[in-house]
Structures are given as C-alpha cells and as structure tokens.
Amino acid sequence: MVQKSCTxxxxxxxxxxxxxxxxxALDRAVEVFWRLGFEAADTDALASAMGLTKPSVYxxxxxxxxxxxxxxxxxxxxGRAEITALLEAAPxxxxxxxxxxxxxxxxxxxxxxxxxxxxxxxAAQSAHxxxxxxxxxxxxxxxxxxxxxxxxxxxxxxxxxxxxxxxERRASLMNDxxxxxxxxxRAGASLEELRxxxxxxxxxxxxxA
Amino acid sequence: MVQKSCTxxxxxxxxxxxxxxxxxALDRAVEVFWRLGFEAADTDALASAMGLTKPSVYxxxxxxxxxxxxxxxxxxxxGRAEITALLEAAPxxxxxxxxxxxxxxxxxxxxxxxxxxxxxxxAAQSAHxxxxxxxxxxxxxxxxxxxxxxxxxxxxxxxxxxxxxxxERRASLMNDxxxxxxxxxRAGASLEELRxxxxxxxxxxxxxA
DNA sequence: GGAAATTTATACTCGATGGTACAAAAATCT
DNA sequence: AGATTTTTGTACCATCGAGTATAAATTTCC
Numbered sequence: 001m002v003q004k005s006c007t008x009x010x011x012x013x014x015x016x017x018x019x020x021x022x023x024x025a026l027d028r029a030v031e032v033f034w035r036l037g038f039e040a041a042d043t044d045a046l047a048s049a050m051g052l053t054k055p056s057v058y059x060x061x062x063x064x065x066x067x068x069x070x071x072x073x074x075x076x077x078x079g080r081a082e083i084t085a086l087l088e089a090a091p092x093x094x095x096x097x098x099x100x101x102x103x104x105x106x107x108x109x110x111x112x113x114x115x116x117x118x119x120x121x122x123a124a125q126s127a128h129x130x131x132x133x134x135x136x137x138x139x140x141x142x143x144x145x146x147x148x149x150x151x152x153x154x155x156x157x158x159x160x161x162x163x164x165x166x167x168e169r170r171a172s173l174m175n176d177x178x179x180x181x182x183x184x185x186r187a188g189a190s191l192e193e194l195r196x197x198x199x200x201x202x203x204x205x206x207x208x209a
Numbered sequence: 210m211v212q213k214s215c216t217x218x219x220x221x222x223x224x225x226x227x228x229x230x231x232x233x234a235l236d237r238a239v240e241v242f243w244r245l246g247f248e249a250a251d252t253d254a255l256a257s258a259m260g261l262t263k264p265s266v267y268x269x270x271x272x273x274x275x276x277x278x279x280x281x282x283x284x285x286x287x288g289r290a291e292i293t294a295l296l297e298a299a300p301x302x303x304x305x306x307x308x309x310x311x312x313x314x315x316x317x318x319x320x321x322x323x324x325x326x327x328x329x330x331x332a333a334q335s336a337h338x339x340x341x342x343x344x345x346x347x348x349x350x351x352x353x354x355x356x357x358x359x360x361x362x363x364x365x366x367x368x369x370x371x372x373x374x375x376x377e378r379r380a381s382l383m384n385d386x387x388x389x390x391x392x393x394x395r396a397g398a399s400l401e402e403l404r405x406x407x408x409x410x411x412x413x414x415x416x417x418a
Numbered sequence: 419g420g421a422a423a424t425t426t427a428t429a430c431t432c433g434a435t436g437g438t439a440c441a442a443a444a445a446t447c448t
Numbered sequence: 449a450g451a452t453t454t455t456t457g458t459a460c461c462a463t464c465g466a467g468t469a470t471a472a473a474t475t476t477c478c
Contacts, residue, residue: 015424016474037334039248042465053427055468060425064466114337124330124395125246128323137396169409176406179392180385186333187346197385200378207416224454225444252436262457264438269455273436 022060023074025050030071034114037122038068038130069132075118076140079107083147093155097174097205101198104178108185109194116186120179144175161209170205177201231269232283234259239280243323246331247277247339278341284327285349288316292356302364306383306414310407313387317394318403325395329388353384370418379414386410 028050032041043064047054061067083100090096108117116122119140127134148171155161181197189197237259241250252273256263270276292309299305317326325331328349336343357380364370390406398406 012476013424014422014476016426016476018425019474035337037246037248037337039246040338043467044465054466055428056426058467116333116337120392121333121336124325124392125334127330127395127397128244128246128325129249134395134397137392141393141396166409169412172406173386173409173413176389176393176410177382177385178389180388183329183333183346183388184350184385186336186343187350188336188343197381200375200382201385203378204382204413204416207413221446222454223446224452225446225456227455228444251434253434263436264458265456267437 018060020050020052020056025052025057025060026067026070026074029067030075030118031113033068033071033122034075034116034118036114038064038126065130068126068130069136072118072123072133072136076136076143079119080140080143080147083144087147087151093152093160093209094202094206096151097202098198100174101178101181101201102195104181105185105191105194105198108182109191110185115188117179117182120182121186141175144178145171148172148174155209165209174201174205177205227269229259229261229265234261234266234269235276235279235283238276239284239327240322242277242280242331243284243325243327245323247273247335274339277335277339278345281327281332281342281345285345285352288328289349289352289356292353296356296360302361302369302418303411303415305360306411307407309383310387310390310410311404313390314394314400314403314407317391318400319394324397326388326391329391330395350384353387354380357381357383364418374418383410383414386414 029046032046032049035041036045043054043057046064046067047057050057057067061070082103086099086103087096090099104117106112109115114122119137123133123137127137145168149167152161152165152167152170156163156165156167161167177197181194181201184197185194238255241255241258244250245254252263252266255273255276256266259266266276270279291312295308295312296305299308313326315321318324323331328346332342332346336346354377358376361370361374361376361380365372365374365376370376386406390403390410393406394403
C-alpha cells in the first residue's frame with residue numbers, strides 16, 4: 001500500500017483541480033433559494049447562478065436537496081455568528097438588542113439577497129415535508145433562544161438588569177419578534193418600518209429593566 | 210334578447226348542476242396547500258383531496274395559481290373573523306389577548322390542517338415570486354395590526370389601559386409575536402410550549418398597563 | 419512521458435406535472 | 449320531446465426539470 005502521498009496538507013488531491021470555491025458557490029445558491037424557495041429554484045438556474053455547470057454542482061454537493069440543506073446550514077451559521085459578534089461587542093443591553101434588530105432589518109430588507117429570512121420565510125414551508133429542514137429550523141431557533149438568554153443573563157451579572165429579570169421569556173420574545181420582522185419584510189415593509197418595529201421591540205424586551 | 214329566465218334567485222343556472230360545494234372543496238385545498246406549499250401541492254393531489262376531478266377544479270377555480278390565491282384569501286378571512294369574534298367577546302384586555310394566543314396556538318399546532326400558519330409559513334415564500342400573494346400577505350398583516358389596535362384603543366376607552374398606552378406599537382408587537390408562534394409550531398414546538406409563549410407574550414403586550 | 423484520477427462540458431433521458439380534448443351525463447328552456 | 453347548456457370523467461399531451469452518460473480536459477504519481 002502506501003500509495004497516497006497527499007491526503008494531508010499541502011499537496012493537491014490528485015486529479016483535475018476544482019475551478020471554483022465551494023463556499024462562494026454555496027453563497028450564490030443561498031441567494032437563489034432565498035428568493036425562490038426550494039422547488040421554484042430549478043437546478044439550471046442554481047448552477048448558472050453558482051457559476052458552474054450542473055454536473056459540477058452534483059459532483060460537489062450531491063443533489064438538490066443536499067445543496068438546499070447545506071445552504072440552509074451555511075445561512076444559519078453565518079447569521080448566528082453575526083448576532084453573536086454584535087452582542088459581544090455591545091456596550092449595553094439596549095445597544096446590543098438594538099444592534100441586532102437594525103442588523104436584521106437590513107439583512108431582511110431585500111438589499112442583501114432575497115427579502116425576508118431564508119429560514120423564517122422559506123425553510124418554514126419545506127419544514128413540513130423535509131424532516132432535516134425541520135430539524136435545522138428547530139436547531140436555529142433554539143440557538144438564538146440560547147444566545148439571547150445568555151446575553152440577557154450577562155446583563156444581570158453586569159448589574160444592568162434586575163436579578164429577577166425573566167431572561168428566557170424575553171429571549172424567546174426577542175426571537176419571535178425577529179420572525180415577525182422577517183415576515184413583514186417579505187410582505188414588502190420598508191426599511192424604515194422595519195427600524196420602527198425594531199425600536200418598539202427593544203422597548204418591550206427590556207420592559208421592567 | 211331576453212333569453213335568460215333564471216339569473217336571479219331560485220332557478221338553477223341552466224346546464225348540469227354542480228355536484229359539489231365550492232367552499233368546502235376550497236377548504237380541502239387550503240389544507241393541502243397548508244401542508245405542502247404551492248409547488249409541492251400537485252394538481253392531482255389537490256383534485257383528489259377536494260373530492261373532484263381535475264377538469265372540475267379548473268372549471269371552478271381557473272388554474273392552480275388562482276386556486277391558491279382563493280385558498281389564501283379564504284384562510285385569511287376565516288382567521289380574521291375568528292380573531293375579531295374572540296376580541297369582541299373578551300371581558301378584558303388580558304382575556305382577549307390570551308384568547309387570541311391560545312386560539313392561534315391550537316390552530317397552528319398541527320391538529321387542524323397543517324402545522325404553522327398558511328400565511329406566515331407558506332405564503333411568505335411565494336410572496337416573492339407571485340405578486341398577488343405578497344399583496345394578500347401585506348393586507349393580512351395590516352388587517353391584524355388594525356384589529357389589535359382597535360382592540361387596545363377600546364381598552365383605553367374602557368379605562369382599562371392608561372391614556373398614553375402605545376396602542377399601535379403593542380398591536381404590531383402582538384402581530385409579530387403571532388408570527389413567531391406560527392414559526393415555532395412549524396418547527397415542531399409542542400402545544401404546551403406554544404401556550405407558554407402565549408402567556409409571556411400577553412405580559413409583554415400589556416406591560417405598563 | 420504515460421497511466422491514473424478527477425473535474426468539466428455537452429447533450430441526453432425520463433418521469434412528473436400543469437393543463438386540456440372529447441364524449442357522456444344531467445339539468446333547463448321552449 | 450328535443451335543443452341547448454353546463455358539468456363530469458377518462459385519457460391524453462406537451463413541457464419542464466432533476467439527474468446522468470460520456471468524452472474531453474487538467475492535474476498528480478511513477
């Protein structure tokens with residue numbers, strides 16, 4: 001044996017090298033699914049938007065469903081990372097929550113990709129027929145609940161929130177208000193309206209603080 | 210001329226009479242779209258669920274898209290009527306809001322039709338590619354905003370809420386929390402969890418009252 | 419340089435699906 | 449009763465879209 005000399009770092013994997021970066025291709029796929037949804041996004045359009053041919057897509061991602069799942073996961077991970085970063089950088093509770101709402105208002109307003117949220121407005125539909133989608137969605141919601149809960153808890157620790165502050169409830173409240181934000185955006189709400197929503201959402205989340 | 214003798218009440222409309230009730234057939238279509246979404250609901254499945262043949266569906270409703278639009282409208286109207294009834298019958302602000310959340314928790318939990326909300330979880334996706342869907346969704350959101358606003362206003366009039374209570378903001382808050390409720394249901398949340406959400410939502414909406 | 423391996427591109431297959439033609443059935447009008 | 453009108457059901461069509469066969473291209477290994 002001892003035939004492969006390059007499975008480790010450095011050396012290329014043997015045959016003709018890929019002419020594209022899978023992650024940036026996946027980002028393009030995200031945008032298409034975001035706009036059209038799973039079924040309406042046909043594989044020709046996906047491949048073309050990704051800048052490659054159908055066989056390349058199938059070789060790299062398996063099939064349409066797997067591509068969809070990977071797109072959802074990538075979108076979800078990126079969103080969570082952004083939120084975490086915003087919350088960690090926030091100088092106060094109010095600033096952090098406001099930053100998240102403003103950020104999501106932009107992301108959801110249709111400037112960057114489709115309008116609305118890929119998970120809230122698109123994955124939600126397929127959650128019923130594709131079990132893995134439901135799981136991704138469930139996990140995404142739980143992760144946000146957790147992130148917000150921890151953030152609010154840190155507010156108690158910092159003395160910015162009273163000891164008895166209902167962190168879990170307000171965290172889930174915040175999560176649900178973001179869903180509403182996404183839906184309104186998909187229905188055509190302007191960035192201004194979304195910012196307004198964010199402002200009163202912040203008030204409600206911090207009520208009693 | 211003067212050929213038609215029955216366009217008015219009473220007399221049947223001339224040819225072979227329909228063997229089905231369009232409204233109950235539409236209700237069946239609602240359930241199918243609710244579960245599967247627009248594209249995944251194929252016309253054979255729709256016709257069969259509606260208890261009739263494809264040509265009958267097309268004769269009665271036009272085509273798949275029109276059937277979908279009518280289903281969305283019917284679903285929306287029914288939902289609004291239910292909410293209005295609950296609010297009008299409520300003895301207090303808290304009771305009314307709680308009733309709406311409990312009602313929606315049930316409706317959305319998957320017992321009656323698909324899980325989640327047909328508008329929030331299904332129409333949202335097609336809102337991007339089918340303009341009329343976006344309009345129906347937008348109108349539905351606005352109608353709920355208005356209903357909740359009027360309800361809260363009546364609370365001020367009754368002296369149950371302080372004069373300066375931010376009715377519009379809380380109304381839109383309530384609306385968005387219902388979207389979140391629907392999404393969680395579609396993601397698999399149990400009826401218990403949904404009720405919990407409803408309880409803390411009620412608190413948040415009435416905060417400061 | 420040649421063999422092996424892997425990606426790319428063109429062109430194709432084949433099943434599913436939205437929609438319909440056509441004839442039989444069931445009603446009204448005269 | 450017969451003409452007319454509309455619905456019903458079967459069977460069909462045409463298109464679209466997911467996935468692939470195949471051969472050329474590009475790389476590493478020996």
